[in-house]
Amino acid sequence: DTITIATVNNGDMIRMQGLTEDFTAKTGHEVEWVTLEENVLRQRVTTDISTKGGAFDVMTIGMYETPIWGKNGWLVSLDDLPAEYNADDILPAMRGGLSYDGTMYAAPFYGESSMIMYRTDLMEKAGLEMPDAPTWEFVADAARKMTDKENEVYGICLRGKAGWGENMAFLTATSNAFGARWFDENWKPQFDSPQWKETLTFYLDLMNEAGPPGASTNGFNENLSLFQQGKCGMWIDATVAASFVTNPDDSTVADKVGFALAPDTGLGKRGNWLWAWALAIPAGTQNEAAAKEFIQWATSTDYIELVAENEGWANVPPGARISLYENENYKDIPFAKMTLESILSADPNNPTVDPVPYVGVQFAAIPEFAGIATEVGQEFSAALAGQQTAEEALAKAQALTSDAMEAAGY
């Protein structure tokens, strides 16, 4: 059979695309790839699944969509995968986030949390030493000290580009560390809380003093290239970035990178998120069996070994399986330990200091979230660009969130 797979244009997926032949050789199924940029992909698969279009047999989705879609009965359950697949090897945090009501609806291709990546040389030059679990206070102080705008070195690079998966992923996770939350138990938006104000003000001040120019349009990619070019002192972002910044082919600072857990403020929550890019099968596909075979292939330990064989252990998809972190070969990878620790320290079911009615660290797993958060993200981004104050941004965020929640019937 020929199966159509929609996927995102990240490095790990592109590598998978390159290894398709192995799958075809093993199973006899052909694969058609639809590789799209993340935003386009999301728009595309969402339209398709909600109209039951059936254009794809396998979709690459995240931890946000999976429970919502699973609840709607739009995805094929993956609980019946054969024993040799060893589903129990999947990291529990990942498996939990990709399930609804105890049923796994998507298999993690790779998982990530966020952590600090920092320049050991600059840290030294600033006369500081990075602890394994720093506080925001320390990070902010270090960032200001490392900044040297003359030479285009900026103390800290953080996401500023608007989008629920861009600045809002970072800011929501960070707000958790500051004790803020999206909604209270009655689904009432909380942007008017002092915690949010503190979060946002802290972020804006830090970025204005120690951030790169044009931060309000920087997302993962922009920050990655800044860091690779040696223009960032610290960067707090997805753990998968570690393999890029330590790859000497692309990075000018490959041998000067250290890692630490995302910072906290002593309230008991760290500002690190949890995310997985996972493969799921839309209900009603004609090629369910072949699709399942593909998911087994792509998310198995065999696949990890296949990649390791071809591209080296640094390039295997991380964060999905326990066994990877027990593998001797992988233990040598500098960022392996910190990645695992970050993942383990994130708890989607209990993300905030005060209780919340939703699941998800850097998001709330309700269908309305993406739309709301993107709009909120735009307000925050505008505040970062200096077009409005933190207060104004928060007020607008509160208004539009209330409005949208009301529209959705909460």
Place this chain on the structure above:
Amino acid sequence: MATQHSRSAARLMMAPAVILLLGWMLVPLSMTVLFSFKKYLPMRGGDLGWVGFDNYVRFVSSSAFWPSVQATLLIVGGVLLITVVLGVVLALLLDQPMWGQGIVRILVIAPFFVMPTVSALVWKNMFMDPVNGLLAHVWKFFGAAPVEWLSQASMQSIILIVSWQWLPFATLILLTAVQSLDSEQLEAAEMDGAPVFKRFWYIILPHLARAITVVVLIQTIFLLSIFAEIFVTTQGSFGTKTLTYLIFQRVLESQNVGLGSAGGVYAIILANIVAIFLMRIVGKNLDA
């Protein structure tokens, strides 16, 4: 020239085009109108029943609505202004005798061939990026701080990108019009004692009126619905959220089809207001 026979043949031959376009307009339109009166949330089980005018009220009362109308009109107006003014200047320049006119014309047309997505990507990444973009290098070369195009000057940047794409169109239409100006008229004005600038103002510009109308009409139709340029560059941030983009957010990001459909109906109404307004001025000016 019409006999009964040819008139009925004409009606028959118009039919396919008219029926197809009518279908193309009515079927999705009526579905959109239908959805707009419903609570339609695909992520929550789809059609959740009738809600009357709720979606309409909600859509206009949203804080994003009026700014989006404003942004739409600003982009359309800005691009029209730039392309028409520069188009006239360029058309006059290209009309002059010169060496390599054909090649220059090719250079000037080229942006029209570039897909909107590609042009937005190229401008955003390779030119307007505040660190690695070429414009940043140019600014630094002259000792200025690089402009953060897409955040600090977001509207201007989008207008710039879109104008770049549409300038060839305006230039060529206006060039054709300039070339059609009877040279005797200019000579007559010269004999009448009008110097260069007055010849432009009193003779050439009025002659271009019709061509300018065509440019305005066609471009407005296309500009009202620009999407890729915004999706790729700012995703609606920094005040660049047009009505089209707002609808996109409602339908696809917030997954509220009912609300988005109400927005769609508003967009159609806005487009038709603009259209009627245009047709009023254009209709007379245009023998179409």
Place this chain on the structure above:
Amino acid sequence: MARAVTNQRKTINTILAWAVGLLIFFPILWTILTSFKTEAQAISDPPVFLFFDWTLENYAVVQERSNYMRFLWNSVLIAGGSTLLGVIIAVPAAWSMAFVPSKRTKDILLWMLSTKMLPAVGVLYPIYLIFIKFGILDSRIGLIIVLMLINLPIIIWMLYTYFKEIPGEILEAARMDGATLKEEILYVLTPMAIPGIASTILLNFILAWNEAFWTLNLTAAKAAPLTAFIASYSSPEGLFYAKLSAASTMAIAPILILGWFSQKQLVRGLTFGAVK
């Protein structure tokens, strides 16, 4: 009767026009140049213009990742198919409007044009549902139909203006000579309007080629044209300027070359037949 012009003025014109032309063309030129650089050179500071190590590596990477020819072929079929289908439907309609005008002709024409103002995002759901219903999702024929419908008003309008330039007497002569309506259109009108039809085809081919909303949202793997191809190169992880440039160059090159070769028709086409 053009006035004779001095060489000095001609020189000034030439310099000015070339400067402006190059300025307008520069973004494209820069993209093409960048596509031959390595990623590191692509972002080097200060930027390099011509003196770098030319490499085809980016093209190799792009080709390895996605089957360019397949996207290209889909683009050609979809843009070509929709344009041809559009012309076939538009010719009779334009004939009617140009040669048997009625009081409503102008209204109908403007109405047709106004259908272009329907915001695509607003009707994505309805169209998607219709496509599912007819099973034409991710099929070339589906896209051909949609793009044809989108461009039909423009095609009709352009053909109408070209047809109107043709004297009705010639068609009457054909009628007197015993030609049926079909023969009249096929043997007399169409050949006479060839330059106009060519311009129409060319312009609409470009518009269809560059259409990015429907082509992206209604396709998956089988029918995806170059607009979908480019969507997999925008902002991946890591450095990508050179690869983006290569992909962009590949996406616009065919149409750029086509456009340049048929410049004359195109210039005529770009004016939508509306200005003489």
Place this chain on the structure above:
Amino acid sequence: MGSITLSKVTKSFGEAQVIPPLDLEINDGEFVVFVGPSGCGKSTLLRLIAGLEDVSSGEISIDGVDATSLAPAKRKLAMVFQSYALYPHMSVKKNIAFPLKMAGMDPAEQEKRIANAAKVLNLTDYIDRRPGQLSGGQRQRVAIGRAIVREPEAFLFDEPLSNLDAALRVNMRAEISELHQQLATTMIYVTHDQVEAMTMADKIVVLRAGHIEQVGSPLELYERPRNLFVAGFIGSPKMNLISGAEAAKHDAATIGIRPEHITLSKESGTWAGKVGLAEHLGSDTFSRIHSDELGEITVRTIGDFAIKHGDTVYMTPDMSKLHRFDADGLAIR
């Protein structure tokens, strides 16, 4: 073959009745010219006969057969248009062959007829050119060629020469006349050119506002116009029309005298007047003479006649050539 009869034919465009009920008989082999002021319905009438427009009421029969609702192609008429209406993308040969091809004629027979037409019209050397490569006169001949190959019952011409320059017009005029003599086919010819009408027609039909004012041979119309309109319309320069006391002397409401039938003298004559404008062509002199009683009178004198603006002159009309009209404008015989 070739007789055409119109009975009670009318034509309205929307509200406007362009042709009021009209009867006309055209005999086989006749050369009939329609003249009349612009907008009087000449082209409309021709197009009704051709079938390019439907009649609003009435009947057209060709060769005794009712053709009122026959398609143009079925009427066996050929038309030559003012703009020639050649097919610009076809060679001369293909242009001429087109009607034959449409009729599905056997190719060998086509070849023969085309060769024949080309010879008659002196087109053999240009047979492979496109219309764009031909001069005006040659194009006109191709248009005629396309008409004659079909061997139609009748030819219809709508101002076929008006796009040609003066010299060429004279030649083509002669050629068409010659053609008529050769083929002896019915021809209906629309023009607003005096000279064409006078020199080519067997029968002139003078139209005004869709109405037939007079039908007759050219000399009949010149010598015996039925009413004021025809009198003023036929002849160039126009007949001088005089009303008032002078006309009353001749028992008429209006009298008419053509410029060429007045003799001019500096010494004496019937009427006196002052020269307004004198146009000296060498071969003729046209003088416009203001007379207080008569108004403005145009006089043609053969050769050069030495007068100038302001001179007082005397005019003597040739009484035998005097036309008299009653109060309704009808000629008194």
Place this chain on the structure above:
Amino acid sequence: MGSITLSKVTKSFGEAQVIPPLDLEINDGEFVVFVGPSGCGKSTLLRLIAGLEDVSSGEISIDGVDATSLAPAKRKLAMVFQSYALYPHMSVKKNIAFPLKMAGMDPAEQEKRIANAAKVLNLTDYIDRRPGQLSGGQRQRVAIGRAIVREPEAFLFDEPLSNLDAALRVNMRAEISELHQQLATTMIYVTHDQVEAMTMADKIVVLRAGHIEQVGSPLELYERPRNLFVAGFIGSPKMNLISGAEAAKHDAATIGIRPEHITLSKESGTWAGKVGLAEHLGSDTFSRIHSDELGEITVRTIGDFAIKHGDTVYMTPDMSKLHRFDADGLAIR
């Protein structure tokens, strides 16, 4: 005021010399007509005088002052173009006012001049219309109006009537002539129409390939053409030119006799021939007669002359009107 002198003026476009060295004197108040075949340089010469083209060498002086390198607007000349070149977006009034506005004239004075021009040209009723709403003749008058308000030293007309129909042309011809009499301003007028040249000019300049063939009054040119070219060019229908034995009899290489100077008879005469085509206009009859010795001869007969195709007729030339030319084509006097 209003005299124009061209001395040794030449004009080349690139390699091609369109005007070889040329001298011409135009006196104040004269009506000068340039005639000549198409492409002979009439328009070019006019444009050189207007200043719309630069001379390649030579001098142009207006009113005794060297104007060779003066801008068109400074030469105080007004031009009326063949296409009228009206400004289509301005009303008649604005069109006429345009040169005054450009000169920065006081609005009250403008009003006065416009009103005056409108009255002279009968335009008062149309003063607020756009050119598109006017008939050809009215447009022509507006173009003239635009010229006269400036009160120029001289008017330049480039085939101003060639876009009008025959009847209108006759009227406008008279109007321009009248205007010249009223204003007594120098006028230079380009045409290729025989009749216009003959009836309007004080002085005709016959050009061939940029070269002046003859300058003189219309009757001079008609009666005493200096060479074959002028003889053939002036007069309509054209002079019959006969060479060979018959010419030798008169000690000339070629003899010429105008159609109107030959008498036709059915019985006897100097030359015999067969009627080819006879065109009966009522007022005149034009016959084309084939004679074996002489070739084809055109003859004009006054009134109706009853002959038809194929008749044998006899022609008698008026010997006093015979023109003789030598082998170089020059007239023998």
